[in-house]
Amino acid sequence: MAETAGGTKDQVLHGGDLDAARAAFSGAPEPWIDLSTGINPWPYPLPAIPDTAWTRLPGRGDEDALRTAAAAYYGAPSAAHTAAAPGSQALIQMLPRLRPPGRVSVLGPTYAEHARAWAAAGHAVRTVGRAEDLDGEVAVIVNPNNPDGRAVGRADLFALAGRFAARGGWLVVDEAFADVAPELSVADAVEWPGLVVLRSFGKFFGLAGVRLGVALAAEPLAAVIRDAFGPWAVPGPTLAIATQAFRDEAWIAATRRRLSAEAAGLDRALAGLGFTVISGTPLYRLASHTFATPIVNALGRAGVLVRRFEDHPEWLRFGLPPDEAAQRRFVSAVQDVVDK
Amino acid sequence: MAETAGGTKDQVLHGGDLDAARAAFSGAPEPWIDLSTGINPWPYPLPAIPDTAWTRLPGRGDEDALRTAAAAYYGAPSAAHTAAAPGSQALIQMLPRLRPPGRVSVLGPTYAEHARAWAAAGHAVRTVGRAEDLDGEVAVIVNPNNPDGRAVGRADLFALAGRFAARGGWLVVDEAFADVAPELSVADAVEWPGLVVLRSFGKFFGLAGVRLGVALAAEPLAAVIRDAFGPWAVPGPTLAIATQAFRDEAWIAATRRRLSAEAAGLDRALAGLGFTVISGTPLYRLASHTFATPIVNALGRAGVLVRRFEDHPEWLRFGLPPDEAAQRRFVSAVQDVVDK
Numbered sequence: 001m002a003e004t005a006g007g008t009k010d011q012v013l014h015g016g017d018l019d020a021a022r023a024a025f026s027g028a029p030e031p032w033i034d035l036s037t038g039i040n041p042w043p044y045p046l047p048a049i050p051d052t053a054w055t056r057l058p059g060r061g062d063e064d065a066l067r068t069a070a071a072a073y074y075g076a077p078s079a080a081h082t083a084a085a086p087g088s089q090a091l092i093q094m095l096p097r098l099r100p101p102g103r104v105s106v107l108g109p110t111y112a113e114h115a116r117a118w119a120a121a122g123h124a125v126r127t128v129g130r131a132e133d134l135d136g137e138v139a140v141i142v143n144p145n146n147p148d149g150r151a152v153g154r155a156d157l158f159a160l161a162g163r164f165a166a167r168g169g170w171l172v173v174d175e176a177f178a179d180v181a182p183e184l185s186v187a188d189a190v191e192w193p194g195l196v197v198l199r200s201f202g203k204f205f206g207l208a209g210v211r212l213g214v215a216l217a218a219e220p221l222a223a224v225i226r227d228a229f230g231p232w233a234v235p236g237p238t239l240a241i242a243t244q245a246f247r248d249e250a251w252i253a254a255t256r257r258r259l260s261a262e263a264a265g266l267d268r269a270l271a272g273l274g275f276t277v278i279s280g281t282p283l284y285r286l287a288s289h290t291f292a293t294p295i296v297n298a299l300g301r302a303g304v305l306v307r308r309f310e311d312h313p314e315w316l317r318f319g320l321p322p323d324e325a326a327q328r329r330f331v332s333a334v335q336d337v338v339d340k
Numbered sequence: 341m342a343e344t345a346g347g348t349k350d351q352v353l354h355g356g357d358l359d360a361a362r363a364a365f366s367g368a369p370e371p372w373i374d375l376s377t378g379i380n381p382w383p384y385p386l387p388a389i390p391d392t393a394w395t396r397l398p399g400r401g402d403e404d405a406l407r408t409a410a411a412a413y414y415g416a417p418s419a420a421h422t423a424a425a426p427g428s429q430a431l432i433q434m435l436p437r438l439r440p441p442g443r444v445s446v447l448g449p450t451y452a453e454h455a456r457a458w459a460a461a462g463h464a465v466r467t468v469g470r471a472e473d474l475d476g477e478v479a480v481i482v483n484p485n486n487p488d489g490r491a492v493g494r495a496d497l498f499a500l501a502g503r504f505a506a507r508g509g510w511l512v513v514d515e516a517f518a519d520v521a522p523e524l525s526v527a528d529a530v531e532w533p534g535l536v537v538l539r540s541f542g543k544f545f546g547l548a549g550v551r552l553g554v555a556l557a558a559e560p561l562a563a564v565i566r567d568a569f570g571p572w573a574v575p576g577p578t579l580a581i582a583t584q585a586f587r588d589e590a591w592i593a594a595t596r597r598r599l600s601a602e603a604a605g606l607d608r609a610l611a612g613l614g615f616t617v618i619s620g621t622p623l624y625r626l627a628s629h630t631f632a633t634p635i636v637n638a639l640g641r642a643g644v645l646v647r648r649f650e651d652h653p654e655w656l657r658f659g660l661p662p663d664e665a666a667q668r669r670f671v672s673a674v675q676d677v678v679d680k
Contacts, residue, residue, distance in 0.1 A: 014571065019401045034396075043395045055383045056374070057548045061359045086426040086551065086575065093570045097437045113570065120567065208397045209576025211426065227460065230433045230453065231354065235426065235575055236549030 015307045015317075021300065028303035033326045034319070036307040038146065038177060038284040040259065041322035043206030044245045053236035060231075062239045067214075069246035074187040074199055076216045081190050083225035084234050088176055088200040088213030089113065094228050095172065095196065095215075096121035102169075103136030107152075109311070110142045111174065131156060137169040144181050147286050147307065147317045149279035157186050165194035172196045179204030180259055180282040190216045203283060204255070205245050210238040259283060262320045269327065270318070273334045280317070288314045294337045302333035355657075361645045368643035373666045374659070376647040378486065378517060378624040380599065381662035383546030384585045393576035400571075402579045407554075409586035414527040414539055416556045421530050423565035424574050428516055428540040428553030429453065434568050435512065435536065435555075436461035442509075443476030447492070449651070450482045451514065471496060477509040484521050487626050487647065487657045489619035497526050505534035512536045519544030520599055520622040530556045543623060544595070545585050550578040599623060602660045609667065610658065613674045620657070628654045634677045642673035 015036035022032065053062075067079040076082060085091045092113050096104075101122035106115050108127035118138070119125045128134055131141065131152055139160060144151045152160075161171040175197055178185045187197050197216040202208035212234060215225050226233075245251070259282040266285055267277050275287040284307075289295060292314045299306055304326075307317035321327040355376035362372065393402075407419040416422060425431045432453050436444075441462035446455050448467035458478070459465045468474055471481065471492055479500060484491045492500075501511040515537055518525045527537050537556040542548035552574060555565050585591070599622040606625055607617050615627040624647075629635060632654045639646055644666075647657035661667040 014397075016397045017400065019399055037397070039395070039397075046394060052549070054386060054547050054549045055379070057354075057356045057377070057379070057542075058551075059359055060357065086430070087572055089570050089572055090426070093568065117570065202397075207394050208572075209392070209394045211572065211575040228433065230429050230457065232427055232429055232548075232551065235551040235578065237577065238575065 015305075015319075018305060021305045025300040025303070028301055030303065032303045032305055033321065033329060034305050035321060035326075035330065036305040036317075037208070037319050038281070038317075039203050039208050039319065040206035040255065040283060041320055042255070042258065044241070044248070044251060046207075047241060047244050049237045049240050053240045056236065057232050058234065058236045058239055062236065062243075063234065066234065066239045066243045066246075069243045070199075070214045071216075073246040073252070074197075074214065074216060075182075075185065076187050076190055076197075080219045081216055081222050083215040083217070083222050083229065085213045085215065085225075085229050086234055086238075087202075087211040088174070088198050090211075090229075091198050091213045091215050091225070092117050092174075094225070095170075096123055098224060098228060099123075099138065099170070102138065104138040104140065105134045105136050106140040107131055107134060107142070107145075110140075111146050111176075114140045114142070114172075114174065131160065134160065137164070137167060138172065139164055139169070140172045140174065142174040142176065143184055144177050144281050146177060147280070147284065147309070147315075149281050149286065151181065151184055154184065154186055154189075158189065158192075161186075161189075161192050161195045165192060168194070170194045170196050172198065174198045176200040176203060177281045177283055180256060187216050191218055193218050193221075196221065201242050201245075205242070207241065207245075210241055211235070212238050212242050256282075259320070266318060266320060269331060273331065274338055275316075278315070284317050284319050286315060286317050288312075289316065290314065291337050292316050295334050298333045298337045299330065302329055304330050304333060355645075355647045355659075358645060361640065365640040365643070368641055370643065373644045373661065373669060375661060375666075375670065376645045376657075377548070377659050378621070378657075379543050379548050379659065380546035380595065380623060381660055382595070382598065384581070384588070384591060386547075387581060387584050389577045389580050393580045396576065397572050398574065398576045398579055402576065402583075403574060406574065406579045406583045406586075409583045410539075410554045411556075413586040413592070414537075414554065414556060415522075415525065416527050416530055416537075418559075420559045421556055421562050423555040423557070423562050423569065425553045425555065425565075425569050426574055426578075427542075427551040428514070428538050430551070430569075431538050431553045431555050431565070432457050432514075434565070435510075436463055438564060438568060439463075439478065439510070442478065444478040444480065445474045445476050446480040447471055447474060447482070447485075449488075450480075451486045451516075454480045454482070454512075454514065471500065474500065477504070477507060478512065479504055479509070480512045480514065482514040482516065483524055484517050484621050486517060487620070487624065487649070487655075489621050489626065491521065491524050494524065494526055494529075498529065498532075501526075501529075501532050501535045505532060508534070510534045510536050512538065514538045516540040516543060517621045517623055520596060527556050531558055533558050533561075536561065541582050541585075545582070547581065547585075550581055551575070552578050552582050596622075599660070606658060606660060609671060613671065614678055615656075618655070624657050624659050626655060626657050628652075629656065630654065631677050632656050635674050638673045638677045639670065642669055644670050644673060
């Protein structure tokens with residue numbers, strides 16, 4: 001899952017668009033501070049990448065090693081339950097093309113690319129506000145949800161999965177932000193027919209540019225997804241980096257702790273500026289403020305990009321400031337508005 | 341296009357599978373010399389990659405720059421006529437899912453992933469031996485062909501494109517090896533409705549691990565292909581490397597000259613070993629030998645991998661040896677068989 005909570009039109013509004021921000025606030029100081037995404041600002045340190053990862057086609061052994069490491073990290077039953085793709089967005093694009101057109105429901109509001117992708121492939125898509133209203137052949141839940149952190153518990157997910165499996169359908173659970181909420185994940189339960197879990201490498205590991213997503217599903221469905229992407233789907237350098245990162249238990253544990261602590265600090269800063277923190281995950285916080293619009297403009301003039309929402313003009317979503325200087329620039333720009 | 345000329349079964353035999361070669365010839369010296377692919381062994385020198393290419397989602401501006409550079413290098417009318425994907429294999433996988441199931445014909449024998457991908461998406465696929473026998477709604481031609489270098493001229497391609505466009509169909513021309521035969525390319529003619537040209541970055545530039553393919557088509561169809569892949573389809577480091585490489589006219593010209601000279605040298609070596617060189621491109625040579633099977637085994641024991649063909653046991657395909665030591669190991673192993 002990537003960054004947006006816009007509508008379901010062809011062009012979805014995403015976070016991270018610094019080009020547009022620079023155009024809108026042409027006098028802002030460089031470099032911009034991008035707080036508009038939910039990407040860990042303290043990335044996994046890049047290992048040395050062997051030359052052959054760039055020059056050769058990725059070997060089957062390289063992809064097998066990646067899938068084995070991914071299964072262990074996500075808690076999936078085995079590598080045979082995994083399919084690797086160049087980004088979880090690529091999985092979102094492909095899944096709708098692996099079923100005949102049918103009825104799809106999405107628990108929303110949420111990451112808008114799900115509804116867009118299913119509709120683009122000819123499915124009839126409906127967004128519903130409550131999990132019990134999900135219907136049709138395919139249901140999609142982002143868990144925890146972007147942007148509001150709403151979580152559906154495992155027991156409810158299993159009940160839903162059973163309901164959709166009974167009709168030959170799928171329950172798609174996008175766990176793009178579950179690295180920081182592992183207790184929510186149903187990756188261990190993908191033996192269940194029709195349960196499809198999507199994971200995103202780039203957010204928690206802070207390496208969104210490498211493009212890696214992993215689908216977890218029962219073995220036959222995982223094989224169908226792998227076949228749809230064909231050979232050499234994931235770049236060689238990405239395989240080398242992610243295989244090492246998935247196995248680095250010490251970095252993973254330390255990063256979970258750090259992100260939680262930093263998010264708590266961000267919440268305190270937001271409260272001090274008059275924001276009401278609604279929810280979120282340790283990778284982003286959703287907050288509301290009466291002066292959200294002037295705050296966005298003040299931040300833009302200060303070269304700070306945050307995520308806003310057309311349908312909720314008082315909402316803003318904040319990623320974690322990467323360092324103290326960023327935190328100061330952010331707080332100072334908001335303070336100027338609040339003090340007026 | 342990648343490396344194979346096997347059948348149209350689910351699992352296609354590809355070149356470059358060193359893992360399998362190591363298992364088959366367990367005592368062979370390391371490192372193996374891989375002559376089984378058509379990848380330039382003198383890769384484009386990797387530029388410095390900015391950290392943000394790894395950590396951030398690739399920006400729209402980054403992809404626009406890549407597509408503009410690709411259009412210029414391939415001679416396409418504009419960036420709007422291009423779609424970038426993570427590998428030309430990814431394009432081969434996706435194209436069949438962008439049309440309702442129909443009748444597809446492939447000019448063969450050729451790279452087997454085309455027939456496999458169209459069949460997997462529900463199309464009725466037929467392989468024909470002559471261009472004039474191509475029929476159905478979609479025709480696929482690999483030009484120049486892998487493995488035999490067979491070329492269909494531009495005039496014939498335009499006539500075919502017209503025939504398929506008239507029925508609302510596509511002519512797919514896979515130009516994976518046209519970097520070394522630019523006079524064959526129809527990339528400049530993709531204004532023509534229904535003409536789809538596929539290009540592969542990794543082979544000529546020697547960077548198969550970065551995963552980049554480019555589709556060239558009329559603007560509406562190019563937009564459909566871009567939409568099918570969605571945002572952030574190509575990794576950030578790949579965009580950075582390929583944009584620079586596409587613009588490097590001096591390297592491109594020098595590499596075309598070098599590959600032609602090296603291929604001529606390989607032909608002389610093959611002739612001296614009793615091979616009949618059938619054809620090929622400057623990136624690979626197809627040759628036949630009465631003793632092909634013992635030669636493959638002798639090469640395997642010497643840690644040299646070449647491409648063989650189930651249906652033509654006397655055929656072998658050779659990529660360019662990367663250096664004199666590789667050339668000596670290759671010649672010496674073959675000589676041992678020939679001298680017996």
